[in-house]
Amino acid sequence: MSKRWNPGTVAAPVGRYSHLAQIPAGHELVVVAGQIGARPDGTLAGPDAEAQTREVLANIERVLAAAGAGPEHLVKVFSMVAGAEHLPGFRAATGDVFSRWFPESDWPTQSLIVVSALAKPELFVEIEAMAAVPR
Structure with a gap:
Protein backbone atom coordinates (compact mmCIF):
# COMPACT_ATOMS: atom_id res chain seq x y z
CA MET A 1 0.00 0.00 0.00
CA SER A 2 1.20 3.50 -0.77
CA LYS A 3 2.30 5.64 2.13
CA ARG A 4 0.50 9.00 2.40
CA TRP A 5 1.41 11.54 5.06
CA ASN A 6 1.93 15.13 6.15
CA PRO A 7 5.41 16.00 7.44
CA GLY A 8 5.61 18.28 10.44
CA THR A 9 7.94 20.61 8.55
CA VAL A 10 5.07 22.25 6.61
CA ALA A 11 1.67 23.62 7.60
CA ALA A 12 -1.17 21.14 7.93
CA PRO A 13 -3.30 20.63 4.80
CA VAL A 14 -6.21 23.04 4.39
CA GLY A 15 -8.49 20.30 3.07
CA ARG A 16 -8.90 16.58 2.50
CA TYR A 17 -5.48 15.72 1.14
CA SER A 18 -2.02 14.56 2.13
CA HIS A 19 1.14 16.48 1.30
CA LEU A 20 3.05 13.37 0.24
CA ALA A 21 2.40 10.00 -1.32
CA GLN A 22 5.17 7.45 -1.71
CA ILE A 23 4.77 4.48 -4.04
CA PRO A 24 6.50 1.35 -2.76
CA ALA A 25 8.37 -1.15 -4.93
CA GLY A 26 6.15 -3.71 -6.59
CA HIS A 27 3.46 -1.22 -7.61
CA GLU A 28 2.40 -0.07 -11.06
CA LEU A 29 1.43 3.55 -11.74
CA VAL A 30 -2.01 3.91 -13.35
CA VAL A 31 -2.86 7.31 -14.83
CA VAL A 32 -6.51 8.30 -15.22
CA ALA A 33 -7.35 10.91 -17.86
CA GLY A 34 -9.59 13.82 -16.94
CA GLN A 35 -13.05 12.47 -16.16
CA ILE A 36 -16.21 14.53 -16.60
CA GLY A 37 -19.69 14.10 -15.17
CA ALA A 38 -21.03 12.02 -18.05
CA ARG A 39 -22.89 8.78 -17.34
CA PRO A 40 -21.88 5.58 -19.19
CA ASP A 41 -24.53 6.37 -21.85
CA GLY A 42 -22.87 9.76 -22.49
CA THR A 43 -25.56 11.94 -20.93
CA LEU A 44 -24.52 14.58 -18.43
CA ALA A 45 -25.29 13.61 -14.82
CA GLY A 46 -26.90 16.95 -14.06
CA PRO A 47 -26.86 20.70 -14.56
CA ASP A 48 -24.93 21.41 -11.35
CA ALA A 49 -21.43 20.82 -10.01
CA GLU A 50 -22.52 18.48 -7.22
CA ALA A 51 -24.26 16.00 -9.55
CA GLN A 52 -21.42 16.20 -12.05
CA THR A 53 -18.76 15.70 -9.37
CA ARG A 54 -20.53 12.62 -8.01
CA GLU A 55 -20.56 11.14 -11.53
CA VAL A 56 -16.93 12.12 -12.13
CA LEU A 57 -15.95 10.21 -8.99
CA ALA A 58 -18.12 7.23 -10.02
CA ASN A 59 -16.32 7.28 -13.37
CA ILE A 60 -12.96 7.27 -11.60
CA GLU A 61 -14.11 4.21 -9.64
CA ARG A 62 -15.15 2.54 -12.92
CA VAL A 63 -11.89 3.17 -14.76
CA LEU A 64 -9.82 2.15 -11.74
CA ALA A 65 -11.80 -1.10 -11.54
CA ALA A 66 -10.98 -1.74 -15.20
CA ALA A 67 -7.28 -1.53 -14.20
CA GLY A 68 -7.76 -3.86 -11.22
CA ALA A 69 -7.66 -1.00 -8.74
CA GLY A 70 -9.93 0.97 -6.44
CA PRO A 71 -10.03 4.39 -4.80
CA GLU A 72 -7.79 3.11 -1.99
CA HIS A 73 -4.98 2.98 -4.57
CA LEU A 74 -5.20 6.70 -5.45
CA VAL A 75 -2.03 8.67 -4.82
CA LYS A 76 -2.82 11.90 -6.72
CA VAL A 77 -6.04 13.72 -7.61
CA PHE A 78 -6.10 16.87 -9.74
CA SER A 79 -9.45 18.68 -9.88
CA MET A 80 -10.54 21.50 -12.16
CA VAL A 81 -13.70 23.45 -11.39
CA ALA A 82 -15.11 25.92 -13.93
CA GLY A 83 -15.82 28.94 -11.74
CA ALA A 84 -15.70 29.58 -8.00
CA GLU A 85 -19.50 29.51 -7.87
CA HIS A 86 -19.30 25.71 -8.41
CA LEU A 87 -16.96 25.06 -5.47
CA PRO A 88 -19.73 24.43 -2.89
CA GLY A 89 -21.29 21.64 -4.99
CA PHE A 90 -17.88 20.19 -5.79
CA ARG A 91 -16.86 20.22 -2.11
CA ALA A 92 -20.15 18.67 -0.96
CA ALA A 93 -19.76 15.76 -3.39
CA THR A 94 -16.06 15.16 -2.80
CA GLY A 95 -16.59 15.42 0.97
CA ASP A 96 -19.24 12.68 0.90
CA VAL A 97 -17.40 10.40 -1.50
CA PHE A 98 -13.94 10.87 0.03
CA SER A 99 -15.38 10.09 3.48
CA ARG A 100 -16.60 6.78 2.05
CA TRP A 101 -13.43 6.08 0.05
CA PHE A 102 -11.03 7.05 2.86
CA PRO A 103 -12.83 6.37 6.16
CA GLU A 104 -9.52 6.60 8.07
CA SER A 105 -8.82 10.07 6.55
CA ASP A 106 -5.82 8.65 4.67
CA TRP A 107 -6.28 11.12 1.82
CA PRO A 108 -4.33 11.03 -1.47
CA THR A 109 -2.36 14.07 -2.53
CA GLN A 110 -4.65 16.53 -4.22
CA SER A 111 -4.64 19.80 -6.13
CA LEU A 112 -7.62 21.95 -7.03
CA ILE A 113 -7.76 24.82 -9.49
CA VAL A 114 -10.58 27.10 -10.51
CA VAL A 115 -10.59 27.70 -14.25
CA SER A 116 -12.65 30.01 -16.44
CA ALA A 117 -14.06 27.12 -18.48
CA LEU A 118 -13.66 23.47 -19.41
CA ALA A 119 -13.99 21.86 -22.87
CA LYS A 120 -17.75 22.54 -23.08
CA PRO A 121 -19.79 25.25 -21.35
CA ARG A 135 1.57 -5.91 -9.29
Missing part, protein backbone atom coordinates in the same frame (compact mmCIF):
# COMPACT_ATOMS: atom_id res chain seq x y z
CA GLU A 122 -22.09 22.73 -19.65
CA LEU A 123 -19.16 21.01 -17.91
CA PHE A 124 -18.33 22.28 -14.43
CA VAL A 125 -15.88 19.66 -13.10
CA GLU A 126 -13.06 17.56 -14.49
CA ILE A 127 -10.76 15.35 -12.41
CA GLU A 128 -7.54 13.54 -13.31
CA ALA A 129 -6.00 10.93 -11.03
CA MET A 130 -3.05 8.60 -10.49
CA ALA A 131 -3.12 5.31 -8.63
CA ALA A 132 -0.44 2.90 -7.46
CA VAL A 133 -1.62 -0.68 -7.97
CA PRO A 134 0.19 -3.70 -6.52
